[in-house]
Amino acid sequence: MLIGNKVQHNAAALRTALLGKKMVRFEAPQMDSIVPQVGHTIEEVRNLDKSIEIIWDNGIVLNTRMKMSSSWDVYRKGDTWRKNVKHADVLIDVQDWVAVCFDTPEIDVYHDFDPRRHPILGKLGPDLAHLDADIEEAVDRMMEYEERDETVADVLLDQRVVRGVSNVFRCEILWACELHPYANIGTLKRAECRELLTLAHEMLQNADVSSNNLAIYGRQGKSCVRCSDLVKVNHHGEANRVLYWCAGCQTAHEPLVRPNFTPLYIERDASIGDSHPAAKQFMNEIISLRDAG
Secondary structure: OOHHHHHHHHHHHHHHHHOOOEOOEEEOOOOOOOOOOOOOEEEEEEEOOOEEEEEEOOOEEEEEEOOOOOEEEEEEOOOOOOOOHHHEEEEEEOOOEEEEEEOOOOEEEEEOOOHHHOHHHOOOOOEOOOOOOOHHHHHHHHHOOOOOOOEHHHHOOOOOOOEOOOHHHHHHHHHHOOEOOOOEHHHOOHHHHHHHHHHHHHHHHOOOOOOOOOOOOOOOOOEOOOOOOEEEEEEEOOOOEEEEEEOOOOOEOOOOOOOOOOOOOOOOOOOOOOOOHHHHHHHHHHHHHHHHO
């Protein structure tokens, strides 16, 4: 099997086993960099030319380079492993599945880069995972956000405004408030920002992320539990993170134009007409025939 085909095959198996699952165990004996944290949810698996990236909801990325002898094997609990556990370079346990990487020449773990979340670019906001987090300071930062046309979905992940909101909770909080994820932050009133952040604080104090108690995250293609409309998923923002939402009931402050997408309508000047060369030629022929007649 060619290395590119093998990478695609391994990545497909990993998506089936890991996506939307909370990690309960992580082992990488030879790794000395930052470590993905237990309790966070795996939200994406990317297959590159000769490597596989696994991305968690807090922006941590695990990159494993692949060669012909490398593999990511996926096992159900109780399955007999095809290779010796002593040769495992990485192990990811999500309770019902275990994913194991064998014989990778290189392992790298890093933060998925978003320049607006970098600490150097501004003082960090309150951490909502803390019991005594200053909600009003977070509200002030949201109300004073410089880019007033930025989406609320992106602002919730900006650590200059607030910390502790993982991508899973971002989707759940916006759904709970029936707030459109593409709403411009400049359209929200102070009371709405306070409601959003207070709910986020409460959710993080009772953080129990599992597929059984999530209302919107990971439910793409399924019916919304509130309005029965279809749950959508797409990538959004500078960091291109996965975003789950329901167009049926998340309608508060819905923008006329979705950011980074084609406008829902295009204004045209009727006096100008169609500027396409073919249209101009057609109109010139019509005018010529009319004048000749």
